[in-house]
Amino acid sequence: MIYLDNSATTEPYPEVIHTFVTANERYFGNPSSLHQKGSEAENLLREARRTIARLLNAQPSEVVFTSGGSESNNLAIQGIARAREKRGRHLITTAVEHPSVLETCEYLETVGFSVTYLPVNEEGVVSLTDLKQAITEETILVSVMHVNHETGAIQPVLEFGEYLKKFEKIRFHVDNVQGFGKVNLDIQSVGIDLCSVSGHKFHGLKGTGFLYVRSGVNIQPLVFGGGQEFQLRAGTENVPAIASLAKAARMAMEKKEIQNSKLARMKQELFEWFDAQEGVHVNTPRETSAPHIMNVSIERTMPEVLIQALSNKDIHVSSKSACASKQPSKSAVLLAQFGEEDERAATGLRVSMSWQTSQADLEALKAALSQIVPQVREMKEVKS
Ligand SMILES: Cc1ncc(COP(=O)(O)O)c(C=O)c1O
Incomplete structure (x- = not known):
């Protein structure tokens, strides 16, 4: 898991x-x-x-x-x-x-x-x-x-x-x-x-x-x-x-320094990977952001579909805050950030790490997304 x-x-x-x-x-x-x-x-x-x-x-x-x-x-x-x-x-x-x-x-x-x-x-x-x-x-x-x-x-x-x-x-x-x-x-x-x-x-x-x-x-x-x-x-x-x-x-306070430097390293790596992907926009500020959260919008996908497909592979991510994630509406945070017209507001995915997250976890996420995203996009195109 x-x-x-x-x-x-x-x-x-x-x-x-x-x-x-x-x-x-x-x-x-x-x-x-x-x-x-x-x-x-x-x-x-x-x-x-x-x-x-x-x-x-x-x-x-x-x-x-x-x-x-x-x-x-x-x-x-x-x-x-x-x-x-x-x-x-x-x-x-x-x-x-x-x-x-x-x-x-x-x-x-x-x-x-x-x-x-x-x-x-x-x-x-x-x-x-x-x-x-x-x-x-x-x-x-x-x-x-x-x-x-x-x-x-x-x-x-x-x-x-x-x-x-x-x-x-x-x-x-x-x-x-x-x-x-x-x-x-x-x-x-x-x-x-x-x-x-x-x-x-x-x-x-x-x-x-x-x-x-x-x-x-x-x-x-x-x-x-x-x-x-x-x-x-x-x-x-x-x-x-x-x-x-x-x-x-x-x-949490005792482990802060050591955990945060690990988290910052992993986040930086995720940043670079997402930046290099076609049709992916990183919504998290590069400099002024916490070390454990990374939010991206993946063009021509629906977050709920990605979350489900990842979950089927036993990889668990989310889109909005947990208490709003069962509602079908767009993320209020991304709406405030980008406005109603921008597709980024409807396609946000949140990856949030902890001290337990390993390099292997990130590799598995990247591999799964590389496989799932093209399939989801293809399905969307066939439907529309
Ligand atoms: C920024 C922020 N404030 C408040 C809360 C609510 O905290 P709790 O789940 O302990 O009620 C959350 C939970 O996601 C949160 O992220």
Whole structure:
């Protein structure tokens, strides 16, 4: 099996599963309970929070555990909108965000907020000029992803953060779900107020993640009912999952340099190979992109057909984000990048690697595509 869909999810590290199982066996107490079993679970929870905070160079009280990226994005955006609606009702985001950001913004539009969706250039990148033009007296939040989930494009969050520092009223949220452990992001120096991270994107478990909330930034919770997570997320904490998240985050950071240089080498090789293929357009920016994602449009093919044909050979890739991939529509990211008329928007294929990806995997992918693409094109021509 050749798994090249690591932007959708990754295989958990065995150590992460071990931590989860062991913590379930030994630390099943409720961390809010006063007895010893409760204290043991509370200590484990506290330790996990400290670990994450240390990796972020943040305070433990700034780490709010959630169920993953979607919940963190919702908590950040709805949380700021609700907490700051008296100061203004305008939000700014980009046209290429993950659905958990876009649909949250669309929902807020139905309840009286207005949202500006910044456009992107042909490399899928937003510009500071557009941000400057979008800001109004009413703006309370700017939400921009760090690494795009479909193309790997890195957004200029550093530049944005620097510029936004002078707006006391505006909070800055970064969706770092695809960037954590792969592309450096210094939350403190960039001036980020809220940052979303998801465990299953870096070999942690599904249903784990956190939202960094800078000290002093007020947000409204989505779930009420208990004092957990600094009153921001009611409900008994999933301590074993949280401990496993801390384990995965630590491993991701420890292995970062070595994994990234391997990934960068493999991506460069894929770049060169795809560049040399007839009728193939590389949609991922060559310089400013994450090391693990590669997006290409293959002329006169349908991504769904290619995905199926590759899958029949036990090679697993994707087109759009996993939560949108069963919908027949074009990729919203590539549409924003190229426009409705451009065939590239309808023919995108995403290859996303991890530390487990080998040279042999890439050779198998190239061989399979060399065989499948001409067949798919021929079939398409016969039909039309
Ligand atoms: C950029 C980005 N944000 C948010 C999410 C949602 O994360 P989760 O699956 O943990 O809810 C994803 C998942 O694909 C993503 O790629």
